[in-house]
Amino acid sequence: METTTFEDVVELNVGGKLITTSLDTLRKETDSMLADKFSGRHVISKDKDGRYFIDCDGEVFTYIVDYLRTGKLPPQEKVLDVYELAKYFQIKPLVGELKIFYSVIYKNQIAKLRDRIERKEYGEVKQKTIDAIEDGKIGPKENKALHFFCKLGRCSGCIPNKDSFEILGDFSISINIFIDTKSTDLTEDMMALLAYELCELGFAKDALPKKGNTGPCMLCMRVQEINQIILLTQKQ
Structure with a gap:
């Protein structure tokens, strides 16, 4: 030897x-x-x-x-x-x-989050999110608010915009991502992992997952539950 x-x-x-x-x-x-x-x-x-x-x-x-x-x-x-x-x-x-x-x-x-979440389901949400950001042609130096919600069975007034989120975040750049929440459960684990991985991919320096409701729709008076990820250009 x-x-x-x-x-x-x-x-x-x-x-x-x-x-x-x-x-x-x-x-x-x-x-x-x-x-x-x-x-x-x-x-x-x-x-x-x-x-x-x-x-x-x-x-x-x-x-x-x-x-x-x-x-x-x-x-x-x-x-x-x-x-x-x-x-x-x-x-x-x-x-x-x-x-x-x-x-x-x-x-x-x-x-640990990666081990807990459903792989296929999460992968679909992640890809849909990346596609939505890229389709919007929004650079990494701009703060962004991502809104995840189900549009099924809702009227046109239920679709959120930046004015719907005064409590959750006042951002001029708002991206809506439509998820079939009947087949995909947007758990806290999933949203936390997605926020982390969006930063790893270079879409932001920091990301904050949040949950909340919009105000009543002006047309149907429904209150929409929203999952949100704030993408920030600086570490908080």
């Missing part, structure tokens, strides 16, 4: 970023994948200059190294990326410390 002998100081090429650290640092968490990788039991690829190559984001990896050196945690905006890489390298103490950050808690909650 081939093995690797390391110097005390190790030169790394991590996704193109050059990092120098000690062998002790890389082996600090003895039950991690990173320690196993540099245990000497494996052959590690090298770049053309003889540096050991690790195929991941070099900037994120520097925060892993900083934690192993001194216990320093990453800045708030990097927590989620470092958390995912720490899980990959099985650095359990770092994973445990990052779990309390809001961004990680939220990401884990979203993962």
